Amino acid sequence: MDDFLAARSQMALSLGFHIVFSCIGMVMPFFMALSHYKWLKTNDEVYKNLTKAWSKGVAIFFATGAVSGTMLSFELGLLWPKFMEHAGPIFGMPFSLEGTAFFIEAIALGFFLYGWNKLNKWFHWFTGMVVGVSGLASGILVVAANAWMNSPAGFDFVGGKYLNIDPIQAMFNKAWFSQALHMCLAAFTATGFAVAGVHALMILRNRNKLFHLKAFKIAATFACIGALLQPLSGDLSAKDVAKRQPAKLAAMEALYHTEKPAPLLIGGIVNEEDRTVKGAIKIPGALSFLAHGDFKAEVKGLDQIPKNEQPPVAITHYAFQIMVGLGTFMMLISVLYFFNLFRKKSFADKPWLLKLFVFAIPLGYIALEAGWVVTEVGRQPWIIYGIMRTKDAVTPMPGIAYSFYIFSAIYFSLSIVVTFLLYRQIKMVPVVYDQPVEVK
């Protein structure tokens, strides 16, 4: 494996790993806070137990998220020193604010996890909310930094020099809003479906129904709100991409030739050699509408992009199809869910719906990873779009392949251990939380 490929793979692996844990860290505190709130309001012990059970999961995920994030802040330099040398001062603003957000998050988590019976109960609840809000804030900030790579701003690039640097302008670049919105919704959707699915499985198996039904309802409601809004925000993102990165849009849709009006492709096999797509369903004019809000508009194809500035088409296209396909599917589940919720039917009597949720456990995360592949691979060959090429940014140190192997092994074993721990947590729920509720 050559060093450049190894560096790219290691970066992708580390980020793909971190994102799973950071999304949980962003979203689960809100689930807990809601359940905690219900406990404080109703005094129903089940909600207290639920909050505690979830908080143990969060502690495990949080630690994994924190160490993998620490890893990332070094990895940017270890793998892409030339990039960081120039980009650091420009896109560093969100990172420095993020540092503050993390810090607050870590402190609040200390209070929340160890504060049972020690703090005023509403202050305790409040610390839980702080964990969530600062987690969400750090997610938004780091995505703003990534958005800068897609849509560089806040400096003048003159003769290879980066002049007139303005980090605030860099932070509020053109892509930050659409990306951050889409990312936050994705975090709620992915984590919500994963959590709801696990509890649905437990209901189907007839374990602690009371406990799991309450858990399911909280998680599924968050997930389904996210899933309903996601396509809207995705549409916003697509229009944005069409404006700022036509090459990425063309790769997402495998649009080799400029067309007016342009059709939307569903499915299809991409042949990168003869630049064709076979077996796709075409919806005439739909791409023109998605990209520009007009069924007749022209959409730039890859033929208008210089050869050495075209991203890999097949990966980007497939990843986009996966994301949109899964997004549509989860949206349909959400419609069914809300339909049943408003008819006030008990979910325990709807095994088919619960089964759908069990099936959907990994789907949100798959969509999330696919979405990032679209964004990141679609930006290639640039690391800073239009300014610096990825291959010019890589570290001069040889032997990166070994570090890639080591990290693959670490992430692989961590994933196994975390899964194992979670399995045990769930297995122990009946033992720890199923004692008869004392009547006071």
Add this chain to the structure above:
Amino acid sequence: MEYVVITFLCLGILLYFLLGGADFGAGIIELFTSTKNRSRTRKTMYQAIGPVWEANHMWLIIAIVILFVGFPHIYTTMSVYLHIPLLIMLIGIIARGTAFVFRHYDAIKDDMQWLYNRIFRYSSFVTPFFLGIIAGSVISGHIDTEAKDFLSAYVYSWLNWFSIAVGLFTVSLCGFLAAVYLIGETDNEDDKRRFIKKAEYMNISAVAFGAMVFIAAQFDNIPLIDWVFKNTVGLTAIILASLSLFLLWYLLLKGKTKVLRILAGFQVTMILVAISYAHFPNFIRLKNGDAISLFETVGPPKTIYSLGLALLLGSVLILPFLGYLFYKFQKKEE
């Protein structure tokens, strides 16, 4: 604003050394505790650092972010030439953080505990060791930006006697900080006596490794003695550190915990000041005799301005909250 940013950078490094160091040290203490007392040590330790460990490690992230935003040239030079020790340190951080949390939150306590404990203890040793190596290498003048071959560019930059001695010195300081911290965290007289013993051993080994650092510096032609003794600030700092050593032993024997903690922190701070003051603001010394200075490589003015503002704002939000966290959980359970 430059000064604000640099102050925060130094503060970040110092606090990571003190708080994160005590945190690593707890694992080192566990490593050197006899098997029969381990589970009790572990319990005290968990109560002491459980709520704060996450926050302790944030100082590292703050320092790194300041480096890559404000001093990108320093950050990238370190990440290129010290790639290997940084990588090992990172693996240590990952292994340690996760093992610490996993062993506590595993719902079933069985043989897996054995594994978590092992990983936790060894990585508690390896991480500060490499942290010390990195710190040593930065000032050792072995980083060679003109090197042509792999070994001299990426290996000898950190693999030398001086860096290794600094690494060992760091480990013993961490153990010392932790032992002192733990004395105040237990009510059990027996445990208290054990931690006092540990603090004594760690202190002795710190002095020994400290001497080794000076000897290694002679071998590697590093003017450490000049830095420390030919400079008033360095000299004062080292004298204060040595004087506090006596006071420290006295307090240790008396078991006065709160003052002891402050004194131990003070001592370590003085050591850091003594080593770094003489070549401040130079941050990295290079093989060819040049140095990379904080002031010369500082980022563009607007960046530094907003970074400084962010740090000031952040500390207004963070410090009271953090202080309350320490306050709330420092008191032992009734």
